[in-house]
Amino acid sequence: MEQYVIKGGRPLKGEVVISGAKNSALGILAAAVLSEEPVCIKNLPDIRDINVLLHAMENIGAVIERLDAHTVKIYSKNVHPMAVDDEYIRKIRGSYYLIGALLGRFKKTQVVLPGGCNIGSRPIDQHIKGFEALGAKVAIQHGMVIAEAPELSGSHIYLDIVSVGATINIMLAACLAEGQTILENAAKEPHIVDVANFLNSMGANIKGAGTDVIKINGVKKLHGSTYSIIPDQIEAGTFMLAAAATRGDIIIHNVIPKHLEAISAKLVEIGATVDEMDDAVHVVAPERLGHTHVKTLPYPGFPTDMQPQITTLLALSEGTSIVTESIYESRFKYVDELSRMGASIKVEGNTAIVDGVNRITGATLCASDLRAGAALVIAGLVAEGFTVVEQIEFIERGYENFEGKLKALGACIEKVDSGDERALHKFKLKVG
Numbered sequence: 001m002e003q004y005v006i007k008g009g010r011p012l013k014g015e016v017v018i019s020g021a022k023n024s025a026l027g028i029l030a031a032a033v034l035s036e037e038p039v040c041i042k043n044l045p046d047i048r049d050i051n052v053l054l055h056a057m058e059n060i061g062a063v064i065e066r067l068d069a070h071t072v073k074i075y076s077k078n079v080h081p082m083a084v085d086d087e088y089i090r091k092i093r094g095s096y097y098l099i100g101a102l103l104g105r106f107k108k109t110q111v112v113l114p115g116g117c118n119i120g121s122r123p124i125d126q127h128i129k130g131f132e133a134l135g136a137k138v139a140i141q142h143g144m145v146i147a148e149a150p151e152l153s154g155s156h157i158y159l160d161i162v163s164v165g166a167t168i169n170i171m172l173a174a175c176l177a178e179g180q181t182i183l184e185n186a187a188k189e190p191h192i193v194d195v196a197n198f199l200n201s202m203g204a205n206i207k208g209a210g211t212d213v214i215k216i217n218g219v220k221k222l223h224g225s226t227y228s229i230i231p232d233q234i235e236a237g238t239f240m241l242a243a244a245a246t247r248g249d250i251i252i253h254n255v256i257p258k259h260l261e262a263i264s265a266k267l268v269e270i271g272a273t274v275d276e277m278d279d280a281v282h283v284v285a286p287e288r289l290g291h292t293h294v295k296t297l298p299y300p301g302f303p304t305d306m307q308p309q310i311t312t313l314l315a316l317s318e319g320t321s322i323v324t325e326s327i328y329e330s331r332f333k334y335v336d337e338l339s340r341m342g343a344s345i346k347v348e349g350n351t352a353i354v355d356g357v358n359r360i361t362g363a364t365l366c367a368s369d370l371r372a373g374a375a376l377v378i379a380g381l382v383a384e385g386f387t388v389v390e391q392i393e394f395i396e397r398g399y400e401n402f403e404g405k406l407k408a409l410g411a412c413i414e415k416v417d418s419g420d421e422r423a424l425h426k427f428k429l430k431v432g
């Protein structure tokens, strides 16, 4: 196990380059198994979740050729439809995209379901609703999803809840079905559009991705493709808020500013400046930042995956802010950790009342999930003294070289083995 040790108090300054989008890449990698022809995927983030999914795909017969840390060639000719229980598939939620892809290609599949999550129960009833509407029989037995259909036929599906995963999984299952599928109340996140663009580059016929009505006209076969993943809007947003929290001045390269609008708007509301360029944003924060109200919503609303980060920023801004989490039922667990640093946040149900404070002090903290972990690192960058963030494997699931990118922006942060007191002491001596 490893941990981050951070000495707070230094504003982030300089430039950082954003990696490919984790939540696009998971859907796109799974989609690659829909074709028997080779597929080349570029701008993959070099993170744990992606590497786990690639291993899981190898375990069902895909041949993965790594051209470099961010580029893979995938040969799926010999893939078989039974993604049975293996250590990799159960580790990440994104593996459930293999259900839609394998069902779409083979009309049958068996995939082990991922375990629970620290941010709330994450059912897949809407995924199953879509598969059944296409003609599949779906059962959940012994922790596996078993789906089979004599054939898959287009259908008119109305999602009861806006679901990123269900939207992507149904697109995967429908693109080789007979006839047209209309998916209503679809999610509109940038990664939905990215997966649809990738599928269309393979010969699929999908229209309307990015709106709440997606039309998928089934085709006979999908051919190979070369495709580059879009930049990760959540990684970019995390660096934007880290810059603001540390009262820094950074330029964030390889972004699509449009995808960041909800985050930029909130930063401007509290007094930061955000200058948008073609593929970069420049964030500058003054000493005094104000308060605001935030409610997480499906895209283009404020992303739930940025909720822990903005709550941390507002804990260090003037005045009282309200943060409402409308997507998950328990995504405020990290607040207890911030309170141990001196933050003043009261959680009532799915709302956090954030009274800004002038200072917080370093402590030993425990990351409970990916985005909460990133928020605790942001708190450590600002806190007086030293902060240790444990269980950073959560953070490394979704952030490529997080401490390296922060260090390049002037942060005093090091990754050390948990319990390696000598390394901890050495870092403290080095930074003084």
Ligand code: EPZ
Pocket: 022, 023, 026, 093, 094, 121, 122, 123, 124, 125, 126, 127, 128, 161, 162, 163, 164, 165, 166, 187, 304, 305, 327, 328, 329, 370, 371, 398
């Ligand atoms: C994706 O999860 C992301 N993960 C999540 O990011 C993100 O928080 C979420 O979308 C919302 O944007 C990946 O893409 C791998 P949903 P997903 O289906 O698809 C409920 C991160 O930090 N729901 O849009 O699982 C669900 O419980 C992760 O990168 C059902 O009730 O999210 C949740 O309350 C965390 N039934 C809401 O809908 C279903 O069948 C939104 O979930 C599906 C979802």
